Amino acid sequence: MAQAPRSRGVVVPAVLICTTALSGCVGTDRVARKRPPPAPVAVAEAPLEPAAGPALAGERIGSGSVKVALVVPLTGQGASVGAALRNAAQLAYDEGQQPDLTLLVEDDGGTPAGAASATERSLKAGADLVLGPLFAGNVRAASVPARAAGKPMIAFSTDVGVASRGIYLLSFLPQPEVSRIVEEEVASGRRSFAALIPETAYGNAVEAQFREAVTNRGARVAAIERYPAGAPGEAVKRLSGVITGPRATADVLFIPETADGLPAVAAALTGAGFSPAKVRPVGTAPWNEPALFALPALQGGRFAAPDRGGFAGFSARYQARFGAIPPRVASLAYDAVMLSATLTRQFGTQRFAEPTLTSASGFAGLDGTFRFSPEGTSDRALAVYEIRNNAVSVVSPAPRVLGKPGLAAVAPQ
Template sequence: MNANGEIAARRAVSAPRTEGFGRAARGVLAGLATLALAACTTPFAGGDSPFAAAPSAPAGERIGEGSVAVAMLLPLTGAGQGQAAAEDMRDAARLALSEFNTPDIQLTVYDTAGTPEGARAAAQAALAQGAELMIGPLFAGSVQAAGQVAQSSNVPVLAFSTDATVATRGVYLMGFLPQPEVARVVDYAAQNGRRAVAALIPQTTYGNVVEAQFRETAARRGVRVVQVERYPAGQPQQAVARIAGVAAGAAPQVDALFIPESPQGLVAVSAALQAAGFDPSRVKPLGTGLWNEPSVMSLAALQGGWYAAPEQSGFQSFASRYAQAFDEQPIRIASLAYDAVSLAAALNRTQGTQRFSEPVLTNRSGFAGVDGVFRFRPDGLNDRALAVYEVRGGGASVVSPAPRALPDA
């Protein structure tokens, strides 16, 4: 997946509402390395935000004057959508430090220029200045390059990529990974009596990842996979015609149809399914977090469908505070930067010299962030507590709330 594709996939979440959020406390939960990030209003209401006149952050800009050095690696001069994303994530980091009560963190932002070479140089500069933790980079190639530098000095990395191939011991992914979304929605379908499923999956890297997880979860839950059809991106018509025999008509042979497609691709898929006689009231559509986009909610073939994604209340509160501080809405993944910096500050406060050690970062109880409970696995991947939504009448509602704790298994 290229850089712009990685950004586009991660923007697929409904635009946040920003009205009506009250003040709440935030603090650190009791227990080993468990972080609580509760909603709170901006501390700058009623006056000019101190962020308003701040200059654009150059590479190596220091944010905070604490004693513990943490680096953030972002493509501030990268091409395409990466630069805009980086600016929002940098500002989210600044917001996190401003809202944390006297964090003892010295955060330095380094520019990767959106390239592996730039990420490698940024990581080397961060190590030279004593960084104990690296947050970022954003794209897979840059994560791999920076991770190699960080690992040579046993410095952990909290990266924003969604590419599972760059995760490894010591390089932990903060991003919204497709695997937990697939597992959650298939689990929920099985719990609700769906025992025979088919799938329409695009021939993309994302499609390869979600197909593997789909088959694994279905096998684990005893769900029969009747048919899987792959199709060139944007051209689902022939695949729909092939799968219509089991998923359409008066007597379909399956009771669910998995469609892990982007909002743009779902337009063509929905039209082809309608033309083939697909009835979503007979065969339940299933999707991933890519569905979490307003344009998807009115597609006829997806009505009544289920998909898994983070609950929105935490992000909506974060977005409200961000908008008050910076006078604009944040990109969806800005919450990852906020959570990463808040986590660094909380672990520094509660875990002493072991603050960024592997046992602390991979604590199975996990952490509670803007997007719900999450934890890092020893292999660098993450688990997230996700909600299941149902598409209905131009919107989506939660039919299964995100759990407040992650399972042991």
């Protein structure tokens, strides 16, 4: 995870798409087509034991022959998120139909040095795959011993700069979200895009993808204005001739902001006379926050994000087991463990080989279909949501199958 935006989910009514056990939650499309979708897993009739307390470095989950490391912060920076990732991994193991795995839980202390040491310990203990770390700098440090040992890593950072061959990111990357929302708007007939982009790491990450996505789909970038984090007023004024008034030249306004920063942007837009009925505001997964849905400037706005159905079921089961609401990223550890179990069961000695991990058909997880590229980034099947009347609804569901390999954009079903 880059130390950047939070992407929190919204609790909306949704169809449960992935609360299934191992065979239905993570697996190749080839396997899924051979049988109808499995029924949702029922929560155990007998109450599950509560969490035993914070995990310690060196903890082992399971006793299978295939060893997989889980390197997360259990102390230091990010410890609360790391504990949730550990719990989600435990839940996946318990629901995984007795997978032939041993999870080696290692604490990286929230630091690059700690991540490198934790990874080295797990590799010496026989790990064939490393899940984690969470932060970009920790992934970069941990990748050194992983590469030296010739073992792949599935990390949880959102910084594509740390992805590379053998170092895969199973995370909510902003680039596919940008491509998905631009594609949806072009498909609806809109051709002129303006953008208000914060001068942050997140803004830097999405600007190039925004320009590329608009150009590749035959649309035009009417104007882009950048602004200091938390101070969008002057940028809105500079953009006013493009997005306000009877002669507005844009029909879409792209705002890649975090949930914390979006209210200030919305207020500045409203103050400048912006009408979302004339120029549609669009964004990415950080918009998926209930507190934002009443902002006048966002009514009719749209954003791309993972389908909420699978996470809703996972969250309910997590709360029943651990007595707490999981952070949004906890599903990543669940999917990573389920993926490890499925590949171990289906592919034998080739379970973690590059051709297996980079299968073009991808895998079905809690948050929808995903796949890894050979360069380490990931594509996701994303839904498009619309904000209306202080709530959200799906206007374009996440597809079950991803499009052409290598393209982040996904055509709706």
